[in-house]
Amino acid sequence: GAVVSQHPSRVICKSGTSVKIECRSLDFQATTMFWYRQFPKQSLMLMATSNEGSKATYEQGVEKDKFLINHASLTLSTLTVTSAHPEDSSFYICSASPTLQDEQYFGPGTRLTVT
Amino acid sequence: GQSLEQPSEVTAVEGAIVQINCTYQTSGFYGLSWYQQHDGGAPTFLSYNGLDGLEETGRFSSFLSRSDSYGYLLLQELQMKDSASYFCAVLGGYNKLIFGAGTRLAVHP
16 A cells, blocks of 8 residues: 555656656545655755645745646646756655655656756 | 754675664654665655654664654665665654755675
């Protein structure tokens, strides 16, 4: 149980375009999902907390207009990187929790390359 | 501010025991988690300490001292497949995880 999927696993896009990444909890309902970004050989940095039916809460320094997060259902959250630039190339990982008291279950990650 | 300190690299041989330390300074604290991440993969949960003391899960154990803002991950009977990055992470308010910079463990024959 407690499986989280991400789609796509890898994506290459041109600079200036937008990319959408999906995060799904497959066998549980997730009231909260988290989005992280990880640059090579660095730590996971929390970008935002996504709550079903409400606006995402962004961490300091994360541009909410650039990284659009939507949590439209209890099993799906999406992250859209708008007007992507090469510096947005990174490994994006989501996690999901059934409730705020439960552990986070991580998705397999999405590797974004912006050319 | 929030900060977690852990060694950047550790090297050991198969069969040995390794301890990865983590000290933290955070504004909110509910517990300390440890994650393993192989290159190119997602982090996988290893253990969680909400209270002081030692938690044992097979070859892995984790310890927490809240008064010292300190914890460690102990890996016993090291295997080649244990070569990976290990992250400590503080569980704060709203179920947020704040990760340390990670420790790259290299296990040699």
